[in-house]
Amino acid sequence: MTKHRVTFILVAAIALLVSFWLTSDNPIDHPAAKKASSTNTEKPTSSSSKVASTFSQPELTTIEPTSDMANASIKKCNLLDIAVILSQITSDDYQQVVESQQQEFESGIAQQTSFEDQLISFAITPQNKNSDLNQQLLSFAMDNPDSKLAFYLAQGACMSGDPTPTCDRLFEQQINVDSDNGLLWVGKAGYYLRNNNTEKAEQALAVAAQANFFSDYHFEFIELFNQAHQQHVQSTTEFNTSINYVSALGYVSALPAYFGSAISYCHQVSNIDVVLNDICFELGSAMATRGKTLFINSMGSSLMETIYQDRQDEEQAKIIAQQREQLLTHQTSSDIEDSLKLLLLDDELQQYWINAGKALGEKDAQLKLVEEIKIKSQNPSYNPCSLR
Numbered sequence: 352m353t354k355h356r357v358t359f360i361l362v363a364a365i366a367l368l369v370s371f372w373l374t375s376d377n378p379i380d381h382p383a384a385k386k387a388s389s390t391n392t393e394k395p396t397s398s399s400s401k402v403a404s405t406f407s408q409p410e411l412t413t414i415e416p417t418s419d420m421a422n423a424s425i426k427k428c429n430l431l432d433i434a435v436i437l438s439q440i441t442s443d444d445y446q447q448v449v450e451s452q453q454q455e456f457e458s459g460i461a462q463q464t465s466f467e468d469q470l471i472s473f474a475i476t477p478q479n480k481n482s483d484l485n486q487q488l489l490s491f492a493m494d495n496p497d498s499k500l501a502f503y504l505a506q507g508a509c510m511s512g513d514p515t516p517t518c519d520r521l522f523e524q525q526i527n528v529d530s531d532n533g534l535l536w537v538g539k540a541g542y543y544l545r546n547n548n549t550e551k552a553e554q555a556l557a558v559a560a561q562a563n564f565f566s567d568y569h570f571e572f573i574e575l576f577n578q579a580h581q582q583h584v585q586s587t588t589e590f591n592t593s594i595n596y597v598s599a600l601g602y603v604s605a606l607p608a609y610f611g612s613a614i615s616y617c618h619q620v621s622n623i624d625v626v627l628n629d630i631c632f633e634l635g636s637a638m639a640t641r642g643k644t645l646f647i648n649s650m651g652s653s654l655m656e657t658i659y660q661d662r663q664d665e666e667q668a669k670i671i672a673q674q675r676e677q678l679l680t681h682q683t684s685s686d687i688e689d690s691l692k693l694l695l696l697d698d699e700l701q702q703y704w705i706n707a708g709k710a711l712g713e714k715d716a717q718l719k720l721v722e723e724i725k726i727k728s729q730n731p732s733y734n735p736c737s738l739r
Contacts, residue, residue, distance in 0.1 A: 459583025533562025
């Protein structure tokens with residue numbers, strides 16, 4: 352990814368946050384900007400042991416709820432105060448602040464003083480066909496066989512270059528890395544398609560359709576970047592809690608998806624092969640229900656809709672499309688919007704959200720975050736409104 356692309360994503364993310372707060376329907380009488388939070392869906396997945404060992408997993412201190420959580424409220428911040436603060440960080444000078452911190456972060460990463468620094472360096476450097484970087488990344492992944500994140504990035508190197516014996520060994524090693532992750536099998540199918548081996552590709556898709564979960568390690572990567580940003584950016588402002596987190600989101604959002612080609616194959620050819628049609632439908636259903644992020648859920652739902660259309664079942668295709676729309680509009684509920692905003696002000700909640708996302712998936716993690724914030728909001732001493 353290019354520096355300009357990352358900067359654009361970071362600035363755009365901040366602009367989106369401002370629009371959330373400044374277009375709030377809340378009256379400006381001290382009840383204020385709402386915060387939102389998230390939930391998700393799956394059995395827990397662990398990140399690479401090397402990465403996980405460096406991250407704290409704090410237990411949030413909570414109080415027992417005093418009322419039904421469904422009727423509990425979320426702590427508010429003064430809308431006027433938030434508007435003033437955010438207008439400062441979105442001023443004409445803010446892009447320079449973002450670029451300066453980005454340079455500071457990437458300079459620290461370039462020193463590669465840790466395993467995590469090396470991992471991030473590979474993640475933020477564009478992968479070009481047959482580049483020396485690809486070979487370095489493959490060697491790095493093979494040398495660290497317990498790192499799921501390194502394996503995931505190495506898959507991308509194999510997808511962007513010509514087939515190599517190292518890539519063949521890498522994919523054969525998959526069962527020892529994260530064999531229950533269906534998305535890695537989908538990536539493996541894409542690799543076989545690049546090799547024009549449709550038989551093995553379809554076999555990999557069939558295995559993927561039976562997988563326990565589908566993860567692109569979204570929350571693991573957010574944690575990786577967030578912790579590294581805190582370590583390497585020494586310049587401090589009162590907005591570091593939100594800037595660090597938004598920066599991590601920006602970098603992770605710019606990571607490419609390595610599994611799209613196999614999904615596209617299902618969309619294109621499942622209508623001409625009955626067996627493949629069934630495999631791809633099962634895959635879509637599995638991704639829609641067992642995906643770790645709303646993006647993966649949506650991709651699975653879209654694949655199901657395509658196959659229903661191939662089967663000329665327009666009624667079911669319409670139902671699936673409506674369910675997908677409901678899934679995505681779920682994020683706009685009042686409590687979730689309020690919680691996601693509050694997430695930017697509280698670094699302890701950020702870690703809680705990351706842990707919940709890894710364990711449960713995005714959709715269920717949103718619900719869990721709302722519940723946690725409602726509990727915390729009952730504590731009179733809880734004050735998330737002071738940015739730091």
